[in-house]
Amino acid sequence: MRFVVTLAYWESIALLAGFFGILFWKLLTGDIPLSGLLDGDVRDPASLEGFSSRASVGRAQSLTVTLFVGLWYLLQVIHNPREFPQLPATIVGAFAGSQALYLGGKAQSIFLGRLRDLLK
Amino acid sequence: MTNEANGKTFLTLFLVMVIVTLVIAFAIAIWVPGEPTLKLRLAITYGLLILVFLFGFVILAAIASGKIDVSQLLEEETGGASTSRFQLLIFTFVIGLSFVLIVACNCSFPEVPANVLALLGISASTYGVSKGIQAGTKNGSSTTTTSTTTPPTAQTPTGTTKT
Numbered sequence: 001m002r003f004v005v006t007l008a009y010w011e012s013i014a015l016l017a018g019f020f021g022i023l024f025w026k027l028l029t030g031d032i033p034l035s036g037l038l039d040g041d042v043r044d045p046a047s048l049e050g051f052s053s054r055a056s057v058g059r060a061q062s063l064t065v066t067l068f069v070g071l072w073y074l075l076q077v078i079h080n081p082r083e084f085p086q087l088p089a090t091i092v093g094a095f096a097g098s099q100a101l102y103l104g105g106k107a108q109s110i111f112l113g114r115l116r117d118l119l120k
Numbered sequence: 121m122t123n124e125a126n127g128k129t130f131l132t133l134f135l136v137m138v139i140v141t142l143v144i145a146f147a148i149a150i151w152v153p154g155e156p157t158l159k160l161r162l163a164i165t166y167g168l169l170i171l172v173f174l175f176g177f178v179i180l181a182a183i184a185s186g187k188i189d190v191s192q193l194l195e196e197e198t199g200g201a202s203t204s205r206f207q208l209l210i211f212t213f214v215i216g217l218s219f220v221l222i223v224a225c226n227c228s229f230p231e232v233p234a235n236v237l238a239l240l241g242i243s244a245s246t247y248g249v250s251k252g253i254q255a256g257t258k259n260g261s262s263t264t265t266t267s268t269t270t271p272p273t274a275q276t277p278t279g280t281t282k283t
Contacts, residue, residue, distance in 0.1 A: 004165050009224055011169060015176040016220050020213060022184050023193075031186075032193050036200025059203045066207040069239070070214045077218040081225040084218065087235040095239065099246040102203070107253050 038063070040106060043113040051110070058105030065098035126187055130178070137174040141167045204250040211243045 026032045040056030069091060076085035145167035149159050182188040194201040194209065215236065222230045 004162070004169070005227065007166075008169055009227075011173045012220060013224065015173065015180070016216060018176075018180045019183075020217065022180060023190070023209075023213075026190060031191055033191070034194065034201045034206070037194075037203060037206060039200055053200070062203055062207065066210055066243075070210045073239075074214050074217065077221055081221045083226075084222060084230055084233050084236050086233055087239060089235075092235055092238055092242075096242050099242055103246060103249050103253070106250065110253060 040109060042109045043111065045113075054114075056105065056109070058102040062098050062102035065095060069095050129187075130182075133178050137171060137178070140174065141171040144170055202250075204247040208243050208247050211240060215240060 023032070027034065036053070038055055038059045039053045040059055041051045042054050044050065044052040072091070073085065073087070145163040148166055149163040152159055152162060154162075179188065183190055194205045196202045219230070
């Protein structure tokens with residue numbers, strides 16, 4: 001029965017690593033395009049479509065915080081692969097705040113337009 | 121290759137995989153020494169393991185060769201990549217890899233702490249709310265278009281904002 005456990009272990013490793021590897025490779029080669037990742041739509045009455053696309057600070061900070069939390073978590077697991085690491089409440093709070101900021105900014109830019117136009 | 125041809129290929133592969141699994145299971149049940157119950161357990165276990173691996177391998181091969189198209193995995197209707205989809209993908213990767221590492225190290229199913237669930241929940245909620253805002257824009261745009269004098273031909277992309 002011991003061989004069954006070893007086989008199941010290597011099988012799951014091979015399948016998951018293969019899946020992540022293929023997706024990662026497709027992201028690197030551009031088969032899964034990342035263009036426009038940091039561009040957000042802004043309400044623009046002057047545009048024919050009603051919206052125009054601009055670089056978004058909210059998206060940039062959301063992406064930065066996401067990458068930071070993801071890498072931090074993965075490093076904790078690699079450091080101690082015995083159990084899921086406990087996340088400090090500050091990190092969960094920072095992540096939630098970042099996502100809330102992104103969603104708030106998105107809602108504001110889509111429904112109300114750019115902040116600088118609102119303040120004029 | 122058309123969808124019909126793809127379907128036939130996958131059906132053939134599926135049948136081959138099931139036959140290979142059954143042959144291996146029968147071979148174990150007949151030729152491996154031991155008690156009948158142990159032989160039955162081994163045959164079922166090896167059979168299922170091989171079947172799951174073959175299924176997974178065929179799907180991975182199809183993704184790698186482009187038969188299963190994942191090029192629009194992060195894409196929005198407008199064509200650009202979506203931040204909320206990307207961050208959900210990152211967290212799925214991170215938690216998935218962590219899970220495999222922990223299971224491999226302990227050889228047992230780990231307890232999932234509440235804050236990990238919170239992290240995944242926040243990530244998935246962001247995607248959901250983002251979709252909600254997008255849907256709201258669609259409705260809002262429909263209302264706007266009836267009240268403005270913009271020609272109908274210029275309004276086709278309304279509601280197709282990025283998440």
